[in-house]
Amino acid sequence: MLHTASEEEIKNGQVLDIYFLRTRRVLEARGIDARVRVEFMAKGMPRDWTWGVLAGIEEALSLLGDLDVKVRLMAEGTVFRAFEPVLEIEGRYLDFGHLETALLGLLCQASGVATMAARCRQAAGDKTLYSFGARRVHPAVAPMVERSAYIGGCDGVAMALGARLIGQEPVGTMPHALVLLMGDTVTATQAFDEVIDPSVRRVSLIDTFQDEKFEALRVAQAMGRRLWGVRLDTPSSRRGDFRRIVEEVRWELDLVGRSDVKIIASGGLNETTLKDLAPLVDAFGVGTAISNAPPVDFSMDIVEVNGQPLAKRGQRSGVKAVYRCSGCRRDLVVPLDRIPDACPCGAPWEPLLGPPPDPVPHPRDIRDRVLAQLPFFPTAG
Ligand SMILES: [Zn+2]
Numbered sequence: 001m002l003h004t005a006s007e008e009e010i011k012n013g014q015v016l017d018i019y020f021l022r023t024r025r026v027l028e029a030r031g032i033d034a035r036v037r038v039e040f041m042a043k044g045m046p047r048d049w050t051w052g053v054l055a056g057i058e059e060a061l062s063l064l065g066d067l068d069v070k071v072r073l074m075a076e077g078t079v080f081r082a083f084e085p086v087l088e089i090e091g092r093y094l095d096f097g098h099l100e101t102a103l104l105g106l107l108c109q110a111s112g113v114a115t116m117a118a119r120c121r122q123a124a125g126d127k128t129l130y131s132f133g134a135r136r137v138h139p140a141v142a143p144m145v146e147r148s149a150y151i152g153g154c155d156g157v158a159m160a161l162g163a164r165l166i167g168q169e170p171v172g173t174m175p176h177a178l179v180l181l182m183g184d185t186v187t188a189t190q191a192f193d194e195v196i197d198p199s200v201r202r203v204s205l206i207d208t209f210q211d212e213k214f215e216a217l218r219v220a221q222a223m224g225r226r227l228w229g230v231r232l233d234t235p236s237s238r239r240g241d242f243r244r245i246v247e248e249v250r251w252e253l254d255l256v257g258r259s260d261v262k263i264i265a266s267g268g269l270n271e272t273t274l275k276d277l278a279p280l281v282d283a284f285g286v287g288t289a290i291s292n293a294p295p296v297d298f299s300m301d302i303v304e305v306n307g308q309p310l311a312k313r314g315q316r317s318g319v320k321a322v323y324r325c326s327g328c329r330r331d332l333v334v335p336l337d338r339i340p341d342a343c344p345c346g347a348p349w350e351p352l353l354g355p356p357p358d359p360v361p362h363p364r365d366i367r368d369r370v371l372a373q374l375p376f377f378p379t380a381g
Pocket of ligand 1: 330343347
């Protein structure tokens with residue numbers, strides 16, 4: 001059996017840190033049944049990140065759906081910053097406290113993946129970006145990882161169930177296994193061409209046996225215009241400089257009049273190597289860097305008890321509003337009932353926290369929303 005929690009076990013609150021159960025026992029023994037507001041907030045960001053992309057909201061709402069609670073939240077796909085509440089829950093603490101561990105897990109991991117996908121999107125510029133990382137995570141969460149990678153800015157995903165979740169066809173080329181089992185790159189590519197549905201692009205994996213340059217030329221010659229692209233899956237650690245190899249392949253293909261053949265790169269890529277290769281490469285497959293991105297460390301904190309502002313030290317109490325300037329994208333966190341002064345740039349504020357969406361947005365629309373914000377949120381360096 002798999003070492004995973006079922007949806008039922010998660011909703012029942014069995015994925016919880018034990019201190020909640022003890023807390024509930026004490027509160028019940030003393031007859032304390034308080035209404036609270038809690039907020040989910042990141043008090044710092046991983047690495048040198050200055051912003052994140054909020055993901056995991058749809059799943060979080062599905063956990064809360066059956067409970068008697070009120071929710072305010074940022075829309076999934078909102079770019080948020082540290083110290084901004086992204087989700088607020090109001091209700092009896094005893095009704096939803098048992099979901100703290102699970103809710104945090106949903107938001108922290110999905111937001112980390114979506115944020116890294118967005119950073120890779122920026123590094124890849126206008127080049128195509130695919131998520132190839134399902135194999136790097138537990139299969140039970142791989143669909144969630146693929147969805148988060150997509151809404152963060154990937155153009156497509158390789159894993160079939162993940163693709164179904166985002167309403168797309170999965171994308172992929174051919175594995176080294178096919179080339180090895182057919183015994184030759186050209187033979188494998190021609191067999192692929194003869195057998196596979198014509199709607200699938202013909203992309204030859206050229207780094208299995210021989211030098212990438214000569215394999216690219218051989219396969220381009222054999223396949224003629226039926227060849228859409230060649231894929232290089234050689235991580236830079238394998239030998240030499242990956243960029244130089246790609247440059248060489250591009251040069252030789254151009255020289256024989258095959259500027260139409262696209263170059264697809266995969267294998268150990270990250271936001272730094274994407275930036276380096278983007279001028280040369282037409283499409284990227286990114287795995288571990290996105291699928292195993294660092295989580296965003298959200299925490300869930302009480303900010304109001306029985307209508308009175310109350311929070312632990314280091315935490316601002318009371319219910320809040322978050323505003324973003326529609327001009328300069330400056331953010332402002334204020335008490336909910338406070339109308340903020342105009343932004344110095346003169347543009348109007350837009351509130352970021354609101355009621356749950358109805359209907360649930362399509363992943364494509366969430367991704368569009370992310371892409372529209374990214375130009376205003378550059379990565380450092
Ligand atoms: Zn402004």
